[in-house]
């Protein structure tokens with residue numbers, strides 16, 4: 521079949537399965553209320569947890585950097601793309617997370633794929649939580665190491681797999697998100713650390729959704745639980761408000777990553793303004809206890825209000841609130857009906873989450889006012905009859 525016809529056949533199949541994706545287009549910056557298709561609606565689906573994505577300090581830092589350094593780094597870091605501001609940003613982020621060294625990437629996705637590919641190879645074994653992010657899964661694949669997937673947040677299963685598969689490999693890494701991106705639950709990091717110590721494995725923690733939000737000065741879940749990770753991955757695209765990723769670890773580990781990670785080595789360095797934004801955001805994030813209290817307060821209020829109404833919202837202590845709908849078409853219908861009521865929440869379907877667990881994923885941000893949360897809760901109240909009748913149909917089918 522000719523290429524274009526074959527592509528068309530695939531696209532039609534995708535559309536008829538109801539899993540094709542077309543994003544809603546925003547006509548505004550990531551404010552508490554965003555313009556969606558020309559209407560002002562409450563935005564409840566960004567990862568802009570602290571509300572920094574349009575913060576004036578960051579806008580100023582970026583415009584200074586533009587004037588001082590231009591728009592492009594013009595080469596990969598190893599060739600001629602390393603500017604002093606990249607190094608300053610790395611030192612600042614190192615201090616932020618409290619480890620020995622750190623290396624910037626263009627994104628958190630590039631950080632995970634690069635670091636895992638650099639740190640593990642054919643003779644190594646990786647133990648990965650079953651709900652880890654796609655960038656971790658892809659990094660595991662790129663490494664060509666053996667991969668053992670343990671049940672979500674299950675140290676006993678991890679222990680069984682370590683007993684069975686640790687020996688016979690040179691390196692072992694246990695890989696987990698600290699706050700899981702689609703469920704908002706947290707990893708049992710102390711138990712993972714103990715198992716790593718017992719089985720001579722390194723602990724690799726992706727703090728994408730915890731940095732800035734949890735822990736003293738927003739240092740993340742490792743800092744909150746006082747667990748030392750061997751490798752810590754962060755993104756600058758969520759609470760930090762802009763874009764970019766980084767990996768922090770010992771100085772030696774970071775040097776290996778700089779020498780081997782292909783997404784670092786063979787890719788143009790992040791633009792200097794990205795480094796300037798990392799520097800400025802680190803200061804803002806550290807001094808944002810008030811913002812952390814606000815976003816966590818909003819989340820607690822929404823979670824309990826929705827739970828009391830009858831929505832299935834698993835317990836949690838992070839700003840990520842899943843509302844389980846289970847069926848992928850129903851979740852998109854609920855999302856559209858909430859948008860009609862001026863609340864923008866995205867439906868999350870496979871392959872982002874396992875089949876049968878489609879959900880709305882709500883994330884308030886620190887810059888929401890209490891009235892925004894009240895209006896969002898009201899919208900959910902008026903969407904409740906549809907949700908409850910759907911759940912009844914689901915129960916009757918069982």
Ligand SMILES: *Cc1c(COP(=O)(O)O)cnc(C)c1O
Nearest residue numbers: 627628629653701728755757764
């Ligand atoms: C978002 C995310 C990433 C990717 O970070 P980007 O900077 O958006 O590329 C990595 N890991 C987890 C757990 C994430 O949620």
